[in-house]
Amino acid sequence: MTERLDGKIALVTGGAAGIGLATVKRFLAEGATVVFTDINVKAGEKAAADLDTPKAIFMPQDVSQEADWEKVVKATLDKFGTIDILFNNAGIFRLINLPEITEKQWDQLMNINVKGVFFGMKHVIPIMAAKKSGSVINTSSIAGLAGSPQATLYGASKGAVRLMTKDAAIEYAPAQVRVNSVHPGLIETEMADYASDVYEAPKTDLGKMHPLGRLGKASEVAATVAFLASDDASFITGAEIPVDGGVTA
Numbered sequence: 524m525t526e527r528l529d530g531k532i533a534l535v536t537g538g539a540a541g542i543g544l545a546t547v548k549r550f551l552a553e554g555a556t557v558v559f560t561d562i563n564v565k566a567g568e569k570a571a572a573d574l575d576t577p578k579a580i581f582m583p584q585d586v587s588q589e590a591d592w593e594k595v596v597k598a599t600l601d602k603f604g605t606i607d608i609l610f611n612n613a614g615i616f617r618l619i620n621l622p623e624i625t626e627k628q629w630d631q632l633m634n635i636n637v638k639g640v641f642f643g644m645k646h647v648i649p650i651m652a653a654k655k656s657g658s659v660i661n662t663s664s665i666a667g668l669a670g671s672p673q674a675t676l677y678g679a680s681k682g683a684v685r686l687m688t689k690d691a692a693i694e695y696a697p698a699q700v701r702v703n704s705v706h707p708g709l710i711e712t713e714m715a716d717y718a719s720d721v722y723e724a725p726k727t728d729l730g731k732m733h734p735l736g737r738l739g740k741a742s743e744v745a746a747t748v749a750f751l752a753s754d755d756a757s758f759i760t761g762a763e764i765p766v767d768g769g770v771t772a
């Protein structure tokens with residue numbers, strides 16, 4: 524049986540852990556060849572060794588650096604000739620009381636969560652537009668849909684990702700490039716441990732905030748991303764898809 528992503532070349536950022544790594548695995552299972560990048564080179568190389576397939580290639584990258592994007596895109600084109608799917612997933616999570624947010628923290632988070640996504644779209648969408656096909660998925664958050672305590676900085680970044688997604692979707696719809704965002708609730712990765720520490724609440728209690736009564740799994744976000752990447756979502760662009768157990772319903 525042919526798989527949904529057979530023959531597709533995918534690029535996944537922040538692919539060494541969490542939602543990114545789960546999506547690398549899902550894309551591979553659906554037949555894609557996957558270049559995955561991360562600033563954590565040790566974790567990325569370990570993930571590549573564990574995956575142990577020539578269809579998964581790790582490249583070091585800091586998404587906030589445009590020169591790194593140029594390198595990764597060129598290396599991917601040299602090796603595979605094109606990019607069909609871009610999952611702009613790398614991001615960092617900080618919960619800080621508004622008056623305590625420093626300019627340095629603001630710039631660091633915005634550079635990764637917002638500028639990183641912008642660079643990804645800037646360098647990859649033209650490749651897709653030139654062949655009139657491609658799918659971009661950007662990771663926003665429930666924090667990009669609604670407010671929450673200590674989230675002024677993180678929420679600003681994820682709100683920006685939500686709108687950048689829609690703007691790019693409209694701009695590139697005539698070129699048949701689809702651009703969508705996913706909005707995870709609290710997902711069982713290191714970020715859930717961090718939220719549990721900051722809110723001084725056990726993860727089971729944080730899970731209960733979600734109407735489905737639990738935290739989400741990275742694989743559940745990956746399944747949604749694979750759908751958006753595939754031709755099953757061929758008439759979906761500019762959409763914001765919550766993967767949040769009903770928390771924003």
Ligand code: NAI
Nearest residue numbers: 537540541542562563585586613614664707709710712714
């Ligand atoms: P994670 O911390 O498990 O994985 C994030 C990966 O991104 C790490 O491997 C990290 O090294 C990498 N990374 C960080 N900065 C980078 C940079 N400058 N360049 C390249 N790679 C970088 O986190 P998780 O949970 O998998 O998060 C993935 C995305 O999902 C993020 O954008 C996050 O904001 C978003 N998200 C996560 C939620 C959660 O509850 N886990 C909820 C909503 C959104």
